[in-house]
Amino acid sequence: MTVVETTLGKLRGQDNGGVHVFRGIRYGADTGGENRFRPPVAPAPQPGITEAVRPGASAPQLPRPHNTDPFFSWYSQIEPVSEDCLFLNVFTPASDAARRPVLFWIHGGGWREYAGSAPGFDGSRLAQSQDVVVVTINHRLNVFGFLALETDDPRFADSANVGILDIVAALEWVRDNIAAFGGDPDNVTLFGESGGASKIAALMATRHAKRLFHKAIIESSGGGLKLATREEALGFAGALAGSLGVDRPDPAALQALPMDRILSAITPLGISYRASLDGRTFTHHPFDGAPPPEAAGLPVMTGCTRTEATYYMRDDPANFDLPRDEVIRRLRSLLETDPETATQIHKRYRSVYPDESHSMLMFLAASDFIFKKTTWGMAEMQSRQAPAWAFHFEWNTPVEGGRMGAVHTLEVPFVFGTTAAARPCIGDGPEVEPLAERMMATWAAFARQGDPNNASLPAWPQYSATDRATMILDTECRVESDPGSAARAALDLVAPFGYQHNLSAISQP
Template sequence: MKNIIRRIPVCTFLLGIVLSSNSSAQTVVTKVSGGWIKGIEEGPTLVFKGVPYAKPPVGPLRFMPPQPAASWKDTLSCEKFGSPASQADSQGGLKGSEDCLTLNVYTPTTARDAKLPVLVWVHGGALTGGSGMGMNGHAFADDDSVVTVTINYRLGVFGFMYLGDAGKAYQSSGNNGLLDLIMALKWIRQNIAAFGGDASKVTVMGESAGAKLTSALLAAPQAKGYFNQQILESGAVQCIRDTVTAKGIRQRLMTELGVSKPADLLKISAEKLIAAQAEISNGAQGTNYFGPVIDGAVILQDSYQYILKNRNDKVRFLIGTNKFESKMFMGFDKRLNHPDSTVLYGWFGDNYRYVLSNFEAEAKKGNADSAAIKVLNQYMYQMHSYRLANTLAQAGSHVWMYRFDYKRDGTGATHADELGYVWFLPKQNNLNQTELQLAGQIHQTWVNFIKGKAPGEVRGLQWPHFVAGENNIMVFDTVSGPVQLGSVYNDKASPSSCFMLK
């Protein structure tokens, strides 16, 4: 039985499309667990923005696990995006708010019997920046009949600062951002039917830090059952840290702030905390300083061990990396073009020795510049994604792997270059014919996967299953197709965490 939908004309702008003065859009309402909410029609899609999925984590809830959202009496306006999570602006100052636990829903219908597949987007940004509004849900909702949800979650010190030794109530503080994601998934399970979605068909997708956080769900018992698929673009479980590393980063923060006890951090203002966070992160170098923690409460053990012990062949995976991920970071930090122990320690902590040893061996073979790109690519992303894919395949899960190679200038894709092709909007792009074809290939295979099918064919060639040790993948480039890689580098001595302090 379809929902009763009340529509109220209002003048507005469609997302990305300027309407003429005599055009109008309409608002639309639906009922969720907290009460009625009002969204807006944007073209063929109904959009609800800034929907609260948890109580604001402020006051007594600061640094605490998320709590279910309170109810409201009147219809709640959800026509504007909620505030991003507290984070640093380009000068290291504060932007966003601690009151940030909202999500956005893009859907073709609010009919409860529609049973559409659901895509949940977890944004990237080093787990210290970004927001759910960074990607346009119209890409999957307008033409593909996929209910798309984009979420905010707590970042940096508020999402991942370990305070378990400041009091038992804060035992899980190092995983608040992960718990926010789990709370959002719980809310989706309870409410997505009100947006035409099927709670049994949920794909969680993230890129970079978003993929790292999404993959951490695999190590958290509390997350089991809230999703049945994952898409991990350029990220795996390498951001999960031990408490020694988490405390080491926290000590840098405390030193910057001039405090001596972890409990002293609890009352410090967001402005001061974020300024100190920006200072110790030192730009892109702090990409792996924050992340989930093996705290004995939310994450109990090494993620690979947990996955193998708790086999779940009902969850499917699409995982991949880009050809030269590291080039973007080398552009941010020019020192990486000539890596030494100092710069590598800043990026990898005590793991620097593995990276440096491999770089020096590669550099002896020839070009040091290409050796830096290759080795940093391996240790930043490639090795970790393939480790996870192999572990999941060994645990019996269906896995498909890809590599995105394309760059217009022919230099090879760097970090995040695939996003415009995944989130392809036919009416909003400046792609050439080769790129339009590539966007069609990538977007359609992603949609096939989201809808519970195999990714399918590209240029008439089937995307093969990934089998542990066989390295069958799909390469997306000017001419895309399946490839069996001869080998994938794996430094067995290097820990599962990308960044580690001892």
């Protein structure tokens, strides 16, 4: 196996069927102890040759059933957790001077959980089939990455957003080292799904990441339009202090606590700790009615799956056969609106989708509310200052009788080509591999040229506020103008989705 020399020392990976794979590459020092809640610190260079053959630790988080449930685990499997978690993985066809496009993956799981080392994020097939370099990363999450500490101590001035600064540090590592792995540091495309997509939206709005990436693919972003306000973030920190039984969140005292005690303290709070406006990393929301000026000229591709919301419904079979009144009740709770408005929204969806069940109407409305209005709203805003494209992934998984439809996360194994790892979620029908080839070619085309058009698709126009051209990605592809908008317009009656909304409202009686 070829040994690659980086700014931090020499690395030896593995040959995975003709792809050079380097796992567990350290890009930052241990974030525990005196480094907790502080910006990432560059690690010391290592003498000799470091074996880069195993994933690094996952960021601190508590285990949950999705980590091991085969339907989800291809996406949500984690390694043992540690505060020493700033690691990345590189997949490349060859460690040469070819300067290939770089696809830099930011994992989902909100801002609170999961890792870049899950089986579904193995970049080997994508790298080999499309002649690109794939990078996946871990970074700090939940309170370890996003705790706003009100203190005069300058060491903790950035505590509210150190998880974002971790990603910036990983991008700086790519800038300085990816050429040695056959990648082009001047052609880096961020791609991420769900929480990963919202992190990308945030990175588009900070000067720290400017010029470290050159394109962005945003898949199913829910709460990516706005960050937490400073007041919200300080309130979240106060809630942590209360859960720990202390008067206030003192940085030194929090640094002295065991990792597990802090994790246990956040569990009952139900708070989405996330990036916030701190006047340093972030001075404005990413997409607050206008695109981020830091991302002027940055091409984007954004999209969603058709029935994102079935992701939250799987645990209870009764969720798939609900009566009308229960659907309206749950919509009222999710949308935080009155019975009359919820009924009106249900009626609009029924008129547009007359043959669907009441449960499916709820899935479609929730998918529109949580994900599509946000994600395509980003495309529309960014289209004012850069090329933008939009997609709608409509392939339905046949697994579990087809009840999950085009569930949240479903496009990801097709993008990576990790269809074998995701078989419990997507099955192994004859349409799987051709669709994977099409998706990989499309993501690679965008990474290569800032335009997703390629020979596997019909002509794909840019997205704009006037026609909202959207590529329907399925076994047969086509372009539609603003798919689903006739029903989705009813959601203009309610305030946009934000992290304050209760997602469990649609999945629990």
